[in-house]
Amino acid sequence: MPSPLELELHQDGRRLTPQRQKVLDLFQTIGSGNHLSAEEVHGHLVQSKSKVSLATIYRTLRLLVRMGFLHELELNEGGHRFELLSHDHPDHHHLVCLNCGRTEEFESEEVVLVGKKAAESEGFKLIESTLNVRGICPDCM
Amino acid sequence: MPSPLELELHQDGRRLTPQRQKVLDLFQTIGSGNHLSAEEVHGHLVQSKSKVSLATIYRTLRLLVRMGFLHELELNEGGHRFELLSHDHPDHHHLVCLNCGRTEEFESEEVVLVGKKAAESEGFKLIESTLNVRGICPDCM
DNA sequence: GTGCGTGCAAAATCTTTGCATACGC
DNA sequence: GCGTATGCAAAGATTTTGCACGCAC
Numbered sequence: 001m002p003s004p005l006e007l008e009l010h011q012d013g014r015r016l017t018p019q020r021q022k023v024l025d026l027f028q029t030i031g032s033g034n035h036l037s038a039e040e041v042h043g044h045l046v047q048s049k050s051k052v053s054l055a056t057i058y059r060t061l062r063l064l065v066r067m068g069f070l071h072e073l074e075l076n077e078g079g080h081r082f083e084l085l086s087h088d089h090p091d092h093h094h095l096v097c098l099n100c101g102r103t104e105e106f107e108s109e110e111v112v113l114v115g116k117k118a119a120e121s122e123g124f125k126l127i128e129s130t131l132n133v134r135g136i137c138p139d140c141m
Numbered sequence: 142m143p144s145p146l147e148l149e150l151h152q153d154g155r156r157l158t159p160q161r162q163k164v165l166d167l168f169q170t171i172g173s174g175n176h177l178s179a180e181e182v183h184g185h186l187v188q189s190k191s192k193v194s195l196a197t198i199y200r201t202l203r204l205l206v207r208m209g210f211l212h213e214l215e216l217n218e219g220g221h222r223f224e225l226l227s228h229d230h231p232d233h234h235h236l237v238c239l240n241c242g243r244t245e246e247f248e249s250e251e252v253v254l255v256g257k258k259a260a261e262s263e264g265f266k267l268i269e270s271t272l273n274v275r276g277i278c279p280d281c282m
Numbered sequence: 283g284t285g286c287g288t289g290c291a292a293a294a295t296c297t298t299t300g301c302a303t304a305c306g307c
Numbered sequence: 308g309c310g311t312a313t314g315c316a317a318a319g320a321t322t323t324t325g326c327a328c329g330c331a332c
Contacts, residue, residue: 284316
């Protein structure tokens with residue numbers, strides 16, 4: 001049985017390689033809600049004895065975002081981070097310290113409702129809502 | 142009459158320099174809603190015969206964000222971008238079509254409250270909250 | 283076999299930092 | 308004058324790219 005990743009790739013004349021599979025597997029293993037930088041993805045794969053070059057990680061991450069498997073976050077911690085785009089987990093939100101980059105996650109039913117209302121008012125089909133709250137953490141004040 | 146920028150700086154043992162004033166002036170001139178990268182800020186200032194080094198721009202942008210005068214956008218490509226954080230307008234949020242990129246803005250009092258609560262629960266000093274709602278717009282369905 | 287994908291290393295970006303000097307306070 | 312801020316250049320961090328080879332199809 002071909003994976004959704006394989007199907008999507010072939011539809012586009014592309015190929016399923018072990019590297020691409022491993023990157024997506026990693027995100028599925030850690031689950032949605034955890035985000036990794038390119039460097040961290042590389043570290044995880046190297047640890048599990050998989051040799052994937054950093055250049056390939058970058059190429060693969062961009063590809064998986066374009067294909068809708070991953071979601072690209074841009075928090076203020078230097079470097080972009082990626083996470084699995086999951087449809088069966090509630091959206092989660094981020095509280096980020098603008099000074100040190102410390103990040104806390106939280107959930108909010110209200111935010112989901114606001115997002116739903118906003119989408120409906122313009123006739124959009126809602127996919128996800130993410131709230132970014134920025135401030136200064138206690139240690140940095 | 143001292144500017145708000147000057148007051149804030151002095152409160153913290155910091156100094157109002159021509160460079161800091163010029164960077165903030167630039168954002169106030171173009172108005173909130175227009176965003177610039179560090180490189181672009183540098184370009185504008187050099188054009189207007191002001192010699193400010195790129196290193197100082199980076200230092201100043203981070204400072205102005207920490208002080209709450211600017212807002213760091215999480216847009217996709219390229220480096221980070223900044224825009225004036227206007228205090229007489231509430232934070233505005235974005236409804237984005239994942240397919241065509243069409244973007245609508247909206248405001249929400251509830252989101253501000255949720256952000257405030259989240260910041261308080263971790264002891265953060267709140268600077269801003271932005272909600273991103275992603276979906277598919279009517280034209281793309 | 284064809285041509286897309288990978289690895290490698292170099293290059294291109296983007297951002298930060300050390301240190302001497304300048305200047306706001 | 309004291310101590311913060313700047314400019315410069317160099318270093319650091321992050322991401323992209325050219326090219327030859329390997330492998331999915």
